[in-house]
Amino acid sequence: MPVHNADIAAIFNDIADLLEISDANPFRIRAYRNAARTVSGFSHEFKTLIDTGTALPKLPGIGTDLSAKIHEIVTTGHCTLLDTLHQQVPPVMTELLKVAGLGTKRVQALHSELGISTIAQLKQAARTGKIRTVAGFGPKSEQRILDSLAALVEPDNRFKRPIAMQYAQTLVDYLKRVDGVNQVVVAGSYRRMQDTVGDLDILVTTSADTRVMERFLAYDEVRTVLAHGATRSSVVLKSGLQVDLRMVKTENYGAALHYFTGSKAHNISIRRLARARGLKINEYGVFRGTQRIAGETEESVFAAVDLPLIPPELREDRGEIESGRNGTLPRLITLTDLRGDLHVHTNASDGKNTLEEMVQAAQAQGLQYMAITDHSRRLTVTHGLDVHQLARQIDEIDRMNTANAQVSDFIILKGSEVDILEDGTLDLPDSILQRLDIVIVAIHSQLSLPRERQTERLLRAMDNPYVNLLAHPTGRLMGVRGPSEINLPDIMRKAKERHICLELNSQPDRLDLNDTLCKMARDEGVMISINSDAHSSFDFANLQYGIGQARRGWLASENVLNTGSIEMVRKFLQSKRAH
Numbered sequence: 001m002p003v004h005n006a007d008i009a010a011i012f013n014d015i016a017d018l019l020e021i022s023d024a025n026p027f028r029i030r031a032y033r034n035a036a037r038t039v040s041g042f043s044h045e046f047k048t049l050i051d052t053g054t055a056l057p058k059l060p061g062i063g064t065d066l067s068a069k070i071h072e073i074v075t076t077g078h079c080t081l082l083d084t085l086h087q088q089v090p091p092v093m094t095e096l097l098k099v100a101g102l103g104t105k106r107v108q109a110l111h112s113e114l115g116i117s118t119i120a121q122l123k124q125a126a127r128t129g130k131i132r133t134v135a136g137f138g139p140k141s142e143q144r145i146l147d148s149l150a151a152l153v154e155p156d157n158r159f160k161r162p163i164a165m166q167y168a169q170t171l172v173d174y175l176k177r178v179d180g181v182n183q184v185v186v187a188g189s190y191r192r193m194q195d196t197v198g199d200l201d202i203l204v205t206t207s208a209d210t211r212v213m214e215r216f217l218a219y220d221e222v223r224t225v226l227a228h229g230a231t232r233s234s235v236v237l238k239s240g241l242q243v244d245l246r247m248v249k250t251e252n253y254g255a256a257l258h259y260f261t262g263s264k265a266h267n268i269s270i271r272r273l274a275r276a277r278g279l280k281i282n283e284y285g286v287f288r289g290t291q292r293i294a295g296e297t298e299e300s301v302f303a304a305v306d307l308p309l310i311p312p313e314l315r316e317d318r319g320e321i322e323s324g325r326n327g328t329l330p331r332l333i334t335l336t337d338l339r340g341d342l343h344v345h346t347n348a349s350d351g352k353n354t355l356e357e358m359v360q361a362a363q364a365q366g367l368q369y370m371a372i373t374d375h376s377r378r379l380t381v382t383h384g385l386d387v388h389q390l391a392r393q394i395d396e397i398d399r400m401n402t403a404n405a406q407v408s409d410f411i412i413l414k415g416s417e418v419d420i421l422e423d424g425t426l427d428l429p430d431s432i433l434q435r436l437d438i439v440i441v442a443i444h445s446q447l448s449l450p451r452e453r454q455t456e457r458l459l460r461a462m463d464n465p466y467v468n469l470l471a472h473p474t475g476r477l478m479g480v481r482g483p484s485e486i487n488l489p490d491i492m493r494k495a496k497e498r499h500i501c502l503e504l505n506s507q508p509d510r511l512d513l514n515d516t517l518c519k520m521a522r523d524e525g526v527m528i529s530i531n532s533d534a535h536s537s538f539d540f541a542n543l544q545y546g547i548g549q550a551r552r553g554w555l556a557s558e559n560v561l562n563t564g565s566i567e568m569v570r571k572f573l574q575s576k577r578a579h
């Protein structure tokens, strides 16, 4: 039974839940919650690292103890601490703790008095006036419970891309090993590179005598079989991820792939085009009357409605059909187009690796240059650099570049990720900013100011003559908080006017700017920079997620600053100082 990062994260979350119920030290509880988040957002499978004998990465909040636990979980499938906690703590009513106003003591009281252990039972008891009969509760607290039950948001069951990828790749490898299986492809939102997926839609082509359906249902990660047929089945994996598998004939492959790649909105528009030509499109092919005229390849389906192949990332009915017809589809950026990374941290602030280690990792990623942009001092949680520390780093980078020049062409740019203070001024003085090659600015506090004030704050920061790049412009953190309220058209106008790049931050729970905002920036002629925001040498792998989002945002290589040579990048960065 393979152990995925998400399984490790689930165990850490369970530990945190149980510690919470037993009133453990809040710091310890938070350590497990943070570790769960870090593990599930990490771009490499721990199992693979351990199986290949790779040293576990240094990750924020994961010290020796948690590393040992990860090792234990991956190699044994269990965590002794969790097993012990399960024995010590009474049967858990963790889901009740999610109801605002219910702490451990009250949950236990409700359990012992009324036998309540689920949200459904709680709701029933509150509705029928039973809660108020328990000592310590009254009609008022009963009403409060009903109110917070109403406010409980449905859990978001979508899976972030890196996690979906880990489940998908293991399953695809498994299916490919089954006799008689030819092609295996994951369609749906997964193929369209969406930042989250609701479920996996897998298509397989096979020879006649394959037992792939049986093997699929027997996959050891399957928890529940929802539907089981000769050519299509649906299951839920132990992780909660649903997977639909469809067997398609080779001759129908293109039509099926197009249909199940979606999006639904795109499919509807394509079918409308077909109808206008007297054709009918479904998952088996393109038909004129009863005659099938296309469907073996996706190209043939598009060609039947006079379109070139539209890349899956664009299939959202956001203008791709018109562009295809006019011959103006963009040549979408690819990972290998990136020549550098302009947002990287080291252990001088909250990164985990040294400058040298980050240089090695960037070169291993195939990059030719990288900007070191540690945090400024305001962000105390990140051990930001003050003027003197930054000055020392600048000297160190100068020395390294000189030494490197003997052995390689790799260039380190001197930079900083400077905090934008609440009034829009910057956390470092111009005297030090002018010594840098690149100045990134970003908001890390007061993310929920009113729209007008937040916009003013950003615009003022962007007026500083040294600013080159606005990092993670909207501040969204998937599953944690939405985007800040800002007037993006105003920000984009200012960016263009002041030669400031907007970032597409590639951390998989940021992906900020998102797809539609990337497209908007492109249409406005604003330069984008796709950066890893690496905090460890493993994080250059984030760039693949940024590229997925960039492609959904219609970006071509020429829209992205760090596809250029170091000379072009320097020219862009310096162009604003000449103004």
Ligand code: DGT
Pocket (backbone or CB within 6 Å): 187, 188, 189, 190, 194, 196, 197, 198, 199, 200, 201, 259, 260, 261, 262, 263, 264, 267, 268
């Ligand atoms: P998800 O799973 O919520 O992340 O999003 P999708 O796009 O993967 O949606 P899903 O799994 O419900 O369906 C996969 C594809 O199948 C979808 O993108 C388009 C196609 N499809 C599903 N239902 C319909 C439908 O009612 N009409 C059409 N034309 N296509 C559909």
Ligand code: CA
Pocket (backbone or CB within 6 Å): 188, 189, 190, 197, 198, 199, 200, 201
């Ligand atoms: Ca899907």
Ligand code: CA
Pocket (backbone or CB within 6 Å): 188, 199, 200, 201, 244
């Ligand atoms: Ca589906």
